[in-house]
């Protein structure tokens with residue numbers, strides 16, 4: 053009866069801080085916490101969602117453990133939908149652990165990772181797509197990532213999925229009707245028109261959601277953009293202008309940057325880590341050679357590689373070698389020093405890079421940098437702007453479910469079109485329905501649930 057257990061965990065991050073919070077959830081939450089807490093003003097009944105000041109003490113030793121704020125949140129108006137007590141202690145790991153120990157004495161079990169959110173899901177406080185959004189909210193690295201996660205948490209994906217589900221249930225009802233009274237030709241014809249129209253609507257709706265898929269990992273984990281090129285082409289200047297700060301030393305002496313410099317910034321809400329590296333050239337200098345070795349290691353790991361070419365000079369063998377060696381990566385080449393007379397052979401650069409239009413910039417004066425940002429964004433997301441008023445799918449699991457549903461609705465439509473027995477289309481629609489329901493967690497298998505909730509941390 054593990055789901056009936058009353059569970060507890062420290063819900064604030066590990067370490068020391070001003071406040072540390074313990075959450076207790078389950079039918080015995082109040083019964084277990086009550087003996088530990090002595091309110092500063094006598095009180096027999098705790099009003100739900102009210103804060104009480106007082107002391108936690110050990111039931112075993114009678115010793116005071118901490119001065120706290122104590123809240124009871126009675127079901128169903130709590131995060132988990134169960135009776136919940138939250139104790140705001142001081143943020144000391146010793147205090148928090150001692151209080152947890154006391155609770156365990158009172159037959160409270162330590163919560164597993166994600167167990168509070170799992171209970172919120174099981175108790176219908178959140179559907180599965182909303183529960184998944186909780187992790188995205190916690191891990192969001194930029195305001196854009198956060199805003200996408202909050203949309204999902206507020207039910208943007210849920211409501212679109214439910215609309216689709218209604219369409220599909222409607223189709224299934226029509227198909228059932230056709231199966232039962234299949235011998236009446238006129239009924240079948242009427243149904244067929246309506247079925248085809250509904251299928252088209254569903255296909256359009258799913259297609260629209262899929263068109264707005266954005267790889268959520270980009271927003272939560274971010275990506276790396278490595279800047280490379282031969283010495284003195286302006287790599288460090290480019291890093292500085294991209295991050296808006298003098299992070300990297302700019303110098304007319306080639307070979308100045310020897311270490312790898314990494315700087316996280318946001319491009320239109322996408323978390324990007326720009327990496328400035330040593331210029332690549334053959335060198336006798338051991339330290340510089342070590343630097344160049346590191347660059348190649350980093351190039352292999354980077355999500356995109358920005359190759360900087362000095363546009364005020366002709367292409368050199370070194371430039372060609374670098375472009376060649378970066379082949380196969382997501383490359384974006386820029387012709388720098390566009391403020392100086394342009395000497396580079398643009399035609400050759402275009403051919404070498406297989407890039408329709410190499411981008412001219414001036415890292416020194418900031419020209420072309422906005423354009424470069426847009427191109428970076430386009431390379432990683434496939435789109436330049438965020439479209440308004442459309443639920444944006446960022447979760448791979450949701451995307452795959454939608455793809456499966458789309459495929460099954462298309463197949464149903466073909467079967468109806470071809471005048472096949474309605475049973476075929478009904479089977480397709482059943483599968484489409486199952487895929488959609490998996491998104492919001494209706495009849496989702498235990499394996500999938502465990503996989504999802506195992507990604508949470510303890511206390512969430």
Ligand SMILES: Nc1nc2c(ncn2[C@@H]2O[C@H](COP(=O)(O)OP(=O)(O)O)[C@@H](O)[C@H]2O)c(=O)[nH]1
Pocket residue numbers: 281282283284285286287288289290301302303304306307308309331388389390391392413414415416417
């Ligand atoms: N005129 C001009 N000079 C630049 C530009 N970008 C960089 N430089 C100069 O080129 C030299 C080398 O720049 P740096 O960023 O250190 O190049 P790195 O070796 O590739 O990192 C410095 O003297 C910079 O001021 C540019 O866009 N225009």
Ligand SMILES: [Mg+2]
Pocket residue numbers: 287288289300301302308309329330331
């Ligand atoms: Mg440099």
